[in-house]
Amino acid sequence: MAKYIARRLIQVIPTLFFVVLTVFIIMKMIPGDPAMVLLGPQARAEDIARFRQELGLDRPVLVQFILYLKRVVTGDLGKSLIYKQDVLSLILERLPTTITLSICALFIAVLVGIPMGIVAAVRHNSFIDLIVTILALIGISIPIFWFGMVLIIIFSLQLGWLPAVGLGDPSKGLWDVLSHFILPSLALGILSTGTIARFTRSSMLEVLNQDYIRTAYAKGLRRTLVLYRHALKNALIPVITVIGLQLGNLLAGAVLTETVFALPGLGKLMVDGIFRRDYMLVQGEVLFTAIVYIFVNLAVDIAYGLVNPKIRQSYRGV
Incomplete structure (x- = not known):
């Protein structure tokens, strides 16, 4: 049974990476510039450029994803643009x-x-x-x-x-x-x-x-x-x-x-x-919900292995 649980835990890792990548791509595909939406149509070009630089939106997409992946691994889901609070703390509240x-x-x-x-x-x-x-x-x-x-x-x-x-x-x-x-x-x-x-x-x-x-x-x-x-x-x-x-x-x-x-x-x-239009909040919450869903499925698989003798017997000789 321990081998079954270990294998299921290993299989979760690529799934989590794919979820992070999918959430990042979906948020990038949403039309509209978050900086222009938040600052309004009357904002000056230099203010928009400065705001985009603060959010890291002026960097190449690959660099943005790598930085985003590093933040996610450390539990940093970003800061809400509306509430001015960490997204993770808002979610936990x-x-x-x-x-x-x-x-x-x-x-x-x-x-x-x-x-x-x-x-x-x-x-x-x-x-x-x-x-x-x-x-x-x-x-x-x-x-x-x-x-x-x-x-x-x-x-x-x-x-x-x-x-x-x-x-x-x-x-x-x-x-x-x-x-x-x-x-x-x-x-x-x-x-x-x-x-x-x-x-x-x-x-x-x-x-x-x-x-x-x-x-x-x-x-x-x-x-x-x-x-x-x-x-x-x-x-x-x-x-x-x-x-x-x-x-x-x-x-x-x-x-x-x-x-x-x-x-x-x-x-x-x-x-x-x-x-x-708080894209940092939406992105963080979508990712959090997806991760919770993955671990719920993992818990279900483990529980199914505990109650089903066939699964336990199949992994004894592995």
Whole structure:
């Protein structure tokens, strides 16, 4: 297993380099001069030239990339042109909000999606299976921002049960904070709920058709024991991978959710940086999100190796 983890860590290095290169190229391909955008159309040519020199935009592209790569390796993502603050410190300030939102959304998705998939598989080709499949497809297809606004209209404006925007005040108690995360977590988790439900259903159906399940029934074991101790235990192995990947997708999907619900997280920071043409902030946050996604996938691969005996056995002789 140690050899498997070491190999996966080595494979991450070229992926990280490719991500840094891709982010750098994409930012260079965006039309417009950051110096002219920030200084305004009335800025003098010498001021623009001085500002470009301060940002290092007057150097050759290859030199810019090498310097950028050196900064990234040392943890320097640059300085925000609008906030006048290190990009990494800005990201770390907003990161807890996004992580809390993503974990809450994933918790809802797992809590609802796995039981839906199990019920649909057990009642295969029944009316319940049809309903679960339709609901899962709807969850995958619904736009997050549209569903978020629907939740605000129903549960906040009409019923008045839950707050619509903001983080809440910790001094007013834990419920005041949690209540502000319920609606955005539901909006963000709807996509993952449908995905997890579909994968759980497919995995359960595959396991239920195996010979050892029929043998367990033939031995006279109870249905609940066969389903939850034998079938579900093996069916959840590929589902674990899907759940881990969904966490990375939730971090990326938080951009729309945080904008709709006015949550001060990474998504809202990204939108502000885009509209205010803060290319250093956008570049740093895109890179940070991509790196987090890579390491989430790495953690999923390692977890999959821990729960899957076949992977551990395959690397014992390497």
